[in-house]
Amino acid sequence: MTPHTRYRGLVTRTNSRRTSRRAVYETLRRKVLTLELPPGAALSENELAASLGVSRTPVRESLILLVEEGLVQVFPQVGSFVSRVDPGRVADAQFLREAVELASLEDLPAELDAELVAELRRNLDEQRRPGLTVEDFFALDEDFHHGLLRLAGHGRAWATVVSAKGHLDRARRLGLQETPPAGFADQHVEILEAVLAGDVARARAAMRTHLRAVFDDVEAIRERSPELFASASGTVPVRRNVVVWE
Amino acid sequence: MTPHTRYRGLVTRTNSRRTSRRAVYETLRRKVLTLELPPGAALSENELAASLGVSRTPVRESLILLVEEGLVQVFPQVGSFVSRVDPGRVADAQFLREAVELASLEDLPAELDAELVAELRRNLDEQRRPGLTVEDFFALDEDFHHGLLRLAGHGRAWATVVSAKGHLDRARRLGLQETPPAGFADQHVEILEAVLAGDVARARAAMRTHLRAVFDDVEAIRERSPELFASASGTVPVRRNVVVWE
DNA sequence: CGCGCAGTACTTGTATACAAGCATCCGTCG
DNA sequence: CGACGGATGCTTGTATACAAGTACTGCGCG
Numbered sequence: 001m002t003p004h005t006r007y008r009g010l011v012t013r014t015n016s017r018r019t020s021r022r023a024v025y026e027t028l029r030r031k032v033l034t035l036e037l038p039p040g041a042a043l044s045e046n047e048l049a050a051s052l053g054v055s056r057t058p059v060r061e062s063l064i065l066l067v068e069e070g071l072v073q074v075f076p077q078v079g080s081f082v083s084r085v086d087p088g089r090v091a092d093a094q095f096l097r098e099a100v101e102l103a104s105l106e107d108l109p110a111e112l113d114a115e116l117v118a119e120l121r122r123n124l125d126e127q128r129r130p131g132l133t134v135e136d137f138f139a140l141d142e143d144f145h146h147g148l149l150r151l152a153g154h155g156r157a158w159a160t161v162v163s164a165k166g167h168l169d170r171a172r173r174l175g176l177q178e179t180p181p182a183g184f185a186d187q188h189v190e191i192l193e194a195v196l197a198g199d200v201a202r203a204r205a206a207m208r209t210h211l212r213a214v215f216d217d218v219e220a221i222r223e224r225s226p227e228l229f230a231s232a233s234g235t236v237p238v239r240r241n242v243v244v245w246e
Numbered sequence: 247m248t249p250h251t252r253y254r255g256l257v258t259r260t261n262s263r264r265t266s267r268r269a270v271y272e273t274l275r276r277k278v279l280t281l282e283l284p285p286g287a288a289l290s291e292n293e294l295a296a297s298l299g300v301s302r303t304p305v306r307e308s309l310i311l312l313v314e315e316g317l318v319q320v321f322p323q324v325g326s327f328v329s330r331v332d333p334g335r336v337a338d339a340q341f342l343r344e345a346v347e348l349a350s351l352e353d354l355p356a357e358l359d360a361e362l363v364a365e366l367r368r369n370l371d372e373q374r375r376p377g378l379t380v381e382d383f384f385a386l387d388e389d390f391h392h393g394l395l396r397l398a399g400h401g402r403a404w405a406t407v408v409s410a411k412g413h414l415d416r417a418r419r420l421g422l423q424e425t426p427p428a429g430f431a432d433q434h435v436e437i438l439e440a441v442l443a444g445d446v447a448r449a450r451a452a453m454r455t456h457l458r459a460v461f462d463d464v465e466a467i468r469e470r471s472p473e474l475f476a477s478a479s480g481t482v483p484v485r486r487n488v489v490v491w492e
Numbered sequence: 493c494g495c496g497c498a499g500t501a502c503t504t505g506t507a508t509a510c511a512a513g514c515a516t517c518c519g520t521c522g
Numbered sequence: 523c524g525a526c527g528g529a530t531g532c533t534t535g536t537a538t539a540c541a542a543g544t545a546c547t548g549c550g551c552g
Contacts (some may be wrong), residue, residue: 017505019322019505019506020505020506021505042530044533044534045533045534046533048530049507053504054507055507055508056506056507056508056534057505057506057507057508058505058506059535060307060535061306061307061310062308064310064311065310065311065314068311068314069497074534075514075533075534076265076512076514076534076535077512077513077514077515077532077533077534077535078513078514078515078532078533079514079515079532079533079534080533080534082517088402088403092400092402092403092406095346095349095350095353095400096346096403096405096406099345099346099348099349099350100342100346101347102345102349103341103344103345103348103349104341104345107341146284151515154338154341155337156334156338157341157342158339159247160342160406160410162332164406217549262494265534265535265536266535266536267535267536290502290503290504291503291504292502292503295537299535300536300537301536301538302504302536302537302538303535303536303537303538304535304536320504321503321504321550322503322504322505322542322543322544323502323503323504323505323543323545324503324504324544324545324546325502325503325504325544325545326503326504326542418499435536
């Protein structure tokens with residue numbers, strides 16, 4: 001239990017040097033989630049590296065992370081592809097999200113953090129501003145739900161939800177290409193009011209209704225655009241020269 | 247909407263060539279979770295590569311995945327370290343797990359899958375066998391909880407729970423070095439009986455009691471072995487030549 | 493004896509080279 | 523005309539080389 005050498009002093013002031021992998025990962029993830037890289041698209045590590053001005057290494061490491069999130073599929077010696085929206089994973093994400101967000105409502109403290117509440121109120125005002133773009137709406141929606149979790153002291157659980165709900169988000173975007181849905185803002189208001197009133201049961205009911213509405217949207221989209229979803233029996237990638245949707 | 251070239255046929259019969267990265271990742275993850283690589287240990291990519299008989303590439307890619315799970319910390323140009331058990335992440339995992347497992351109990355179908363039920367029964371018999379090792383107990387415990395999720399049709403959500411609860415598992419192992427805890431098997435029995443009786447409320451109560459017992463164990467361990475947990479203010483890695491626990 | 497500073501050995505991040513394997517293309521043969 | 527089969531170009535997986543930066547060591551000096 002004796003140290004081998006002297007302990008000279010504290011190590012490692014936090015090194016926050018920005019690595020290029022982080023930038024590459026965030027870029028690719030954004031492009032996948034915004035459908036700029038659509039489901040089924042072929043991803044060549046070489047091409048991505050060239051277009052991003054880096055080598056294969058950071059690209060490859062980013063793809064590995066995206067595989068972990070289920071957003072990309074890699075077939076050794078064959079190719080890498082943006083994964084089709086998997087209805088199974090969408091359902092998984094829906095279940096996970098519902099479980100977490102409903103459970104957090106039961107952990108709300110008696111005295112809510114005033115700063116957080118003010119933030120949520122400002123968020124809702126923004127949501128009802130006319131002329132909101134789809135991008136803005138999604139960002140506000142994310143912040144609102146994240147804020148509710150933080151209110152209950154479970155803010156970090158949001159990261160897990162985020163990484164699991166990639167498929168869910170893509171499906172939602174498929175259906176919300178043009179205008180933000182007006183009804184969702186009202187549902188958000190209802191949830192927050194119930195929370196502020198300390199009515200857990202009502203908040204849970206409102207939240208469940210809200211999340212289920214999102215899920216139903218996805219089901220409708222699936223009927224409209226089945227080609228963007230994974231087939232039931234295994235996922236078959238699309239070769240580059242077989243353009244399915246152009 | 248016309249293909250550029252003919253569609254020749256089906257692509258990619260599932261290539262299941264075993265990559266060395268997968269083996270390296272599983273090895274490292276196991277060593278971290280079983281505390282063979284204890285919290286705070288320094289990990290040199292070069293040393294790991296040499297000892298595993300591969301190059302830095304698969305080692306490095308595995309470490310990236312472990313970072314994503316929070317089991318490893320990498321400081322650029324400084325070093326890589328097995329992360330200390332972070333009480334915050336333990337609490338997060340506890341919350342996530344409780345939310346998911348309790349929610350799944352509400353989704354149990356009226357007719358339970360007979361094969362799964364039989365499997366759970368066999369599992370419980372095994373748990374009560376005398377002379378059970380700690381390793382066996384953990385494996386059975388995992389299977390039992392996973393099986394309950396599958397019973398509700400949410401088996402895939404287990405993967406998310408697993409990747410989030412690495413810190414929780416390490417803390418539990420710290421406390422269960424010698425003998426499997428006898429009480430847990432009884433709690434499992436109670437849960438399954440309530441499920442089979444179709445009594446959701448009782449099943450939820452039993453599950454909550456069970457999971458909270460696990461969590462309380464962790465708290466006790468923290469008081470006993472604080473040096474294995476992360477300090478409150480930022481995580482300070484341990485240099486190789488400063489042996490903390492040997 | 494204590495302090496400061498430069499050298500050195502180590503770290504991870506990135507780029508590149510090579511290996512193994514699959515899909516396609518195209519000529520050949522029946 | 524159709525089918526088979528090898529050459530070819532692509533893919534990802536792995537190994538290695540180099541770059542940038544940190545921490546430790548040990549000497550010199552006060």
